[in-house]
Amino acid sequence: xxxxxxARNLGGAALPQMDDPMVPAAAxxxxxxxxxxxxxxxxxxxxxxxxxxxxxSGEVLGIAGPNGSGKSTLFNVITGIPFGPSSGxxxxxxxxxxxxxxxxxxxxxxxxxxxxxAEFGTLTAFENAYASACFNAGRKGExxxxxxxxxLKDAGLPEARWxxxxxxxxxxxxxxxxxxxxxxxxxxxxxLDEPAAGxxxxxxxxxxxxxxxxxxxxxTILLIEHVxxxxxxxxxxxxxxxxxxxxxxxxxxxxxxNPAVVTAYxxxxxxxx
Ligand SMILES: Nc1ncnc2c1ncn2[C@@H]1O[C@H](COP(=O)(O)OP(=O)(O)OP(=O)(O)O)[C@@H](O)[C@H]1O
Ligand SMILES: [Mg+2]
Numbered sequence: 621x622x623x624x625x626x627a628r629n630l631g632g633a634a635l636p637q638m639d640d641p642m643v644p645a646a647a648x649x650x651x652x653x654x655x656x657x658x659x660x661x662x663x664x665x666x667x668x669x670x671x672x673x674x675x676x677s678g679e680v681l682g683i684a685g686p687n688g689s690g691k692s693t694l695f696n697v698i699t700g701i702p703f704g705p706s707s708g709x710x711x712x713x714x715x716x717x718x719x720x721x722x723x724x725x726x727x728x729x730x731x732x733x734x735x736x737x738a739e740f741g742t743l744t745a746f747e748n749a750y751a752s753a754c755f756n757a758g759r760k761g762e763x764x765x766x767x768x769x770x771x772l773k774d775a776g777l778p779e780a781r782w783x784x785x786x787x788x789x790x791x792x793x794x795x796x797x798x799x800x801x802x803x804x805x806x807x808x809x810x811x812l813d814e815p816a817a818g819x820x821x822x823x824x825x826x827x828x829x830x831x832x833x834x835x836x837x838x839x840t841i842l843l844i845e846h847v848x849x850x851x852x853x854x855x856x857x858x859x860x861x862x863x864x865x866x867x868x869x870x871x872x873x874x875x876x877x878n879p880a881v882v883t884a885y886x887x888x889x890x891x892x893x
Contacts, residue, residue, distance in 0.1 A: 650714050652677040652840050653698075653730075653809055658708035660690075660697050660864075667693040668705070669864035675809070680831070680841045682855030682872060684848075686885055690864040691844045692735060695811045698842075699732045700725050712809065726756040729808030733798050733815065745789060745797050746772065746782040749804040756805025768804045774833060775800035776826075792823045799830050809840045816847040824850055852876070860884065 651674035660668040667690045675681050685691050697705040701722050710717045717725050743751065749768035753759040759767050772782055777796040781789060786797055795815060802810055812831070816824050824847055831854050835841055845851040851858065851872070858872040862884040868875045875881060 651675055652713060653842075654711040654714075655694075655698060656709045656711070658694065658697050658705045658710070660693050660703075661706045666864050668697060671708075671861075671864070671866055673859060673866065673869065675840060675842065677808075677840055678835075678838070679856050680835055680843060680854050682851045682858040683842060683844045683861065684846070684851060684858060684875075684881075685861035689861040689884075691861055692813055693864075694861070695732050695813055695842070695844065699730055699811060701732060723755070726805065727758055729806060730811075731756055731802055731805050731807040731809070732811035733802060733813055735813045735817065742785055742787070744783050745777060745786050745793075745800075748786050748797055749800045752801040752805040756807075759804075759806075764804075767806070768800075771800040771803035772797075774803055774837070775830060791818050792826060795819065795823075795827055796830065799834060803834065803837065803839075807839050809842070810834060811842045811844075813844045814846060815843070816845055816850050819847075828853055848876070 653675040655671060655673050658668050658671045659666065669690070671690075671694060673681075683691055683694070696703055697708070698710050698717075699722070700717070700720065704718055708718070712728050712730055715728070717728065717730060720728075746768055749771050750764050753764040753767040753771070757767065772779075775796040777793060777800055781793060786794060789797060798815065815831070816827055819827060828850055831841065831843065831850075835854075841854075843851065843855060855872050857869065858875040859869040860867050860875060860878075860881045862880075867880045867884060868878040870878075
């Protein structure tokens, strides 16, 4: 089952170990992520319009919305890649992230994947995961190689495929590499932008299992997804954007029946149907 607008995707991103000195201990009561009044303008267009929300540690927050509703732009401004917000603030464990620069934000454990293929196509699968371990988690040499190998195993990519250039992998293997690169980079919070795009139904089931593996490693997840079956299956909570604003949030099964959400996707005739 897919909502209108299902399409493309991919990306390579980043499990910091809890003893990592870059990882501050969370106060039990504070959310892992807090977005405060985020705004992103492109000229006259307000792609993200006063968006505020919090995400507790361990949650999978699903994010839905029609094409162009500002979902990917929200990921951009949260991670600062490739750009931050026009105004507003992002806090991870109560620490300001906005304006800190991509490397610092990544090393705090805030990592993302991209809608389009973002791995280095000419590097091997292993080199991609290793690069993430180095850049995103500051690991080097043996430590980086161990982290890359662990992540590739966790993501289920067969070892015989690790030495292939990533462009030679199948679509589903590139998704496994995307998740492996993410894990190698030691995320505490991982933002996945339409990871199911381009997958067959059985492969979506494989991705569902992979996302649960990441969550079971202690990683909090924000998941943008048009494949509704996946979004509903793995999300603890669902937030819907329309024209840059949050129009609904709550339990996934309730949010998808919200009249404002139906209208945003299908127009007023859909809401009336
Ligand atoms: N770099 C940019 N410059 C100008 N406008 C942009 C830029 N990036 C996004 N936009 C515009 O901002 C709006 C939100 O785009 P965004 O990519 O965030 O939507 P989305 O919800 O991720 O859509 P989709 O489901 O199609 O991926 C759109 O109108 C888009 O054209
Ligand atoms: Mg998008």
